[in-house]
Amino acid sequence: MPQNTTVAVIGLGYVGLPLAVALARHVEVLGFDIDRTRIDELIAAHDRTGELSEGELRDSRLVYLADESFLDDADIFIVTVPTPVGPDNKPDLKALRSASETVGRHIRLGSVIVYESTVYPGVTEEICGPILERVSSLIQGQDFFLGYSPERINPGDKVHRVDRIAKVVAGTNEKTANLLAKLYGTMNGGNIFIAKDIKTAEASKVIENAQRDINIAFVNEITEIFSRMDISVYDVLEAAGTKWNFLPFTPGLVGGHCIGVDPYYLAHAAEAVGIEPRVILAGRHTNDGMADAVAERIDQALTGPSRLLMLGLAFKEDVPDIRNTKVVDLIKGLEKRGHTVETFDPMADKQEAEAEYGLSLIDAPGTDYDGVVGAVRHAPFEELSLRAMLKEGGSVFDIKGLWRARSIPSSFRYWTL
16 A cells, blocks of 8 residues: 555445445545435444444544545545446436535545445446546546445444455456456455455445345245245245255345445346346345235234334334345334334434434333234344233234244244244
């Protein structure tokens, strides 16, 4: 690494913040985000995503910025903005384009721009590169250089953190790739894989979560099959899991910003080259339909319109992240069938839930519900008293197997996948 190298991380969300803090232990890092409230919170050592502790933020040398003029000081730019899909399930690159324009205003001769956002092969060089050229009046591959290093953040995972996992890097040329290998290697002990080229690195990222999506879709499909035979899929998986090479996937609502999105990026790339992505989209179809299938099963188990408590809104356990959560689809499916649903999630942000989905989260579970739905396996939910929440004869709908090991009072009906 050249001495006095300054890195700017663009976007301080679930991906950008942990990366910026990890790199700031070794090089000078500027953390930039357009959300002034987010910057103020981080300066006060509060991470609303829950990825980093107050102590980790206070100890960091990371400089927080909402004023882009300071980006003039950066030598290397790492872009970590969201890349969702639109209502039509097509890639939405608005944030990536905007971030590229921002970076383009501040690059100079010799700058390196690295993208970590999930994309389909070709986006870095064929979409982002030209934007940087237009805004900066510089030429990629000659005046500035591109790189790609796919993010592998797993929200809520305190083991596989960004500084403890292998990092894939690729660059415009060998020199750029080696520079990025040294940069990322400072934080993870040199655990770096240099991909053949940028498109290869982009492709490697987009298949990682598509693979998981397809595996979960298989389990969700067999869940439906076994449920009609009055067999719990959890019992089946427990038995099958004793084989040494059985893959440990479980059923559920597949949302979030990665597994529920990345397959559509891969499908888009396939269609662009004239390939019909049958397996990829079949998996998405199965997983996207899971919420309504569960709503139908719950409705069949109830006798008429009921008052239900939904436990959990986040897309996965023990995180506050509600992006692209399929619990919303489950709630809508139950309401469509005439039921009233109250939702409790102590980890989710109430204002975000209201803004994103028009949902008003309750402060605490009430009483006398006709049914309780365990939609997310948050640790605190395992200790809740079902007796305190349910009326006599009420139903427990245990989607995530929260209470499989608990002795359920005989006065309640218990149902699980």
